[in-house]
Amino acid sequence: MTETLTAPAPETHPRYAIEIDGVGKTYGSGDGAVTALDLVNLDVRKGEFISLLGPSGCGKTTLLRMIAGLEDPTQGSIWLPGRGLDGLGFVFQRDALVNWRTIIENVLLPLEFKGRRTKAAYQRARDLLATFGLAEFEDRNPWELSGGMRQRAAICRAMIDDPQLLLMDEPFGALDALTRDDLNFELQALWPDPEKTAVFVTHSINEAVYLSDRVVVISDKPGRIVDITEIPFERPRPLEIREEPEFGRIARHLRGVLDGHSARRA
Amino acid sequence: MKKNPLAYIPMQVWTIVGIFAVWQACVMVLDIKPIILPPVPKVLGELFGNFGLYLRHGGHTLGNTLIAFAISVVAGVGMAIGIVYSKFLEKTLYTLLVTVNNVPKVALAPLFVIWLGTGNASKIAMGVLISIFAIVIDTVLGLRSLHPDLIDLGRAMRGSEFKVLMKLRLPNAMPSILAGMKVAISLALVGAIVGEFVAAQNGLGFVILSSQGAFRTDRVYASIIVLAAIGTALYYMMEYAEAKLIPWHESRRSHARPTAPSKPAKGPVAQPVASDAKA
Incomplete structure (x- = not known):
């Protein structure tokens, strides 16, 4: 964590929210060492929504956790200009709401x-809860809410301190398709916002294309950036853009990249 | 049609009445000597005839039990926090507690009388010694079983370790702590009685022992009935505390109304954050 904070910044680029420089992560050592990530270089622009797309176990979650300071890279450095680690909100795959607090008390937890x-x-x-349609549920207990509503509350909790950086680890992976569409729509509506940068981990191609300004594809064994695709659609984006030919073309391109680098193909 | 007034009496009362009935039937049918098992009217007559005496000695035992229990909770939770946060304390204090716990603690009662005298102090010490371990063990377990996501959440929120303890670890451990307290409160009563057996001029343990010496079996039974009442009351006190302190826990939610969300979202709601508690 300290490394992330003290990483040298010869000159700060205010237009970047995250600067990832030659980052690698190896678990274990010697013959048993496993390289989860290898030589990742990536600059995330301020106000950008970026998705990390890749097969399960490709290290995309590891990269996200390293950006959040939850793990340290074994090589390279990650630099967060601005408020650094104090300016980030994190959304977990399973909402991680605490049962002993009501919804609004959960949302206020980071401020406490x-x-x-x-x-x-x-x-x-x-x-914030009203924005996500939870106005009537603020005094309810988490276990009284559906999975989609819980994840909405978790997003509110991540946003309560007005973070510069919103990090999301497959937040909608456990939801049914319809709820997932709803949440995708609500999340994209938060952008464009020049002050807010998002990194979104997913293994859904459609979700990545729909939400992002750029999709970063990571291969597995070892995890490397193999493709970065700009998504040209204007915001706000109706869910229907997923039917457009251009959307399909980008999705097919990403599918091809993923297949070309999948370990199963070998 | 009028409802039978007997139908309003709860089942629990009938159970107790039934026990007394079986007891009385045994005495009458098997012709048991009163010194072995006195008839129910004699025991109840002694209990209510001398109610002031049982109230005074019962109150004495109850007082020592509650003081011992309170000390156990405060010291036990404090030690558990120390053990969870300090490798050193885990290796020293925890090891010591495990060792002491494996000594039959009743065997130490005479020592406490030598050290602390025949007053309340030795009874309270006995109660603490017997009950504290349940609280330490369960609290350590509860504090350690914070879900990895919640550990990450605490780190992502950039709070001090003290905040993590107060706002995540301790609330998360409450079901475990209460489970330990439920066991501890009955053990504290055991400790108080054992202390009174060894040397005392007060308390139900003293009444039982002196009545036994005087062949007053009815008094022994009357004291046991009072003890059973105290023990039961303490248990329900803990049940009440659980209902008030952890209404959110799965074990308390069986009657929770499944309030309908506005949309029929089918996603898995399961989130087993604190389900491992009830050890």
């Missing part, structure tokens, strides 16, 4: 951790 829970913060939490 930072000792900045105020009256105004409470109002902000209410507004």
Whole structure:
């Protein structure tokens, strides 16, 4: 974690939100060593929504966790200009709401951790929950809500401190298709926002194309960036853009990249 | 048609009445000597005839039990936090506790009398010694079983370890701590009685022992009935505390209304964050 904070920044690029420089991650050592990620270079622009797409176990979650400071890279460095690790919100695959707090109390938890829970913060939490259609559920317990609503609340919790960086680890992977569409739509509606940058881990090609400004494809064994595709669609994006020929063309291109680098193909 | 008034009496009361009935039937049919098993009217007559005496001694035992229990909870949870956060304490204190726990603690009761005298202190010490281990073990387990996602959440929120303890680890451990407390409260009562057996001028343990010496079996039974009542009351006190403190826990949710979300989302809602608690 310290390495992420103290990484040298000869000159800061305010137009970047994340600078990933030659990052690698190896678990274990000697003959048993497993390289999860190898020599990843990536600069994420401020205000950009970026997806990390790849097969299961390709190290995309590892990369996300290293950006969040939850794991340290074994090589290279990650630099977060601006507020650094203090300016990030994290959304987990399983919502990680705590059962002993109501929905709004869950949303306020990060502010309590930072000792900045105020009256105004409470109002902000209410507004945020209302944005995600949870206005009537703020005093409910997490277990009374459906999976989709819980994940909405988890997104509100990640956003309560107005993060510069929203990191999401397959947040909709456990939801049914219809709920997933709803959440995709609500999430894309938060952009464009020049102050907010998102890194979204997924193994769904459609989700990645629909949400992102750029899709980064990572191969497995070892994890390497094998393709970066710009997604040209204007925002806001209706769900129907997924029917457009251009969308299909990009999705097929990504499918091809994934297949070409899949270990199963070999 | 009028409902039979007897139907309003709860099943639990009938169970107790039934026990007394079987007891009385045994005495009458098998012609058991009163010194072995006195008839029910004699025991109840002694209990209610001398109610002040049982109230005083029962209150004494209950007081020592509650003090011992309170000390066990505070010290036990404190030690558990120390053990979870310090490798050193885990290797020293935890090892010591395990060792002490494997000594039959009742055997130490005479020592406490030598050290602390025949007053309340030795009874409270006995109660603490017997009950604290359940709390330490369950609290350590509860504090350690924080879901990995919640550990990551704590780190991503960039709070101090103290915040993680207060806002994540301790609430998450509450079901375990309460499970330990449920066991500990009955053990604290055992400790108080054992202390009174060894040397005392007060308390139900003293009444039982002195009545036995005087061949007053009815008094022994009356004391046991009072003890059973105290033990049961303490247990339900803990049940009540559980209902108030962890209404969110799965074990408390069986009657929770399944409030309908606005949309029939079918995604798996399961999130077994604290399900491992009830050890």
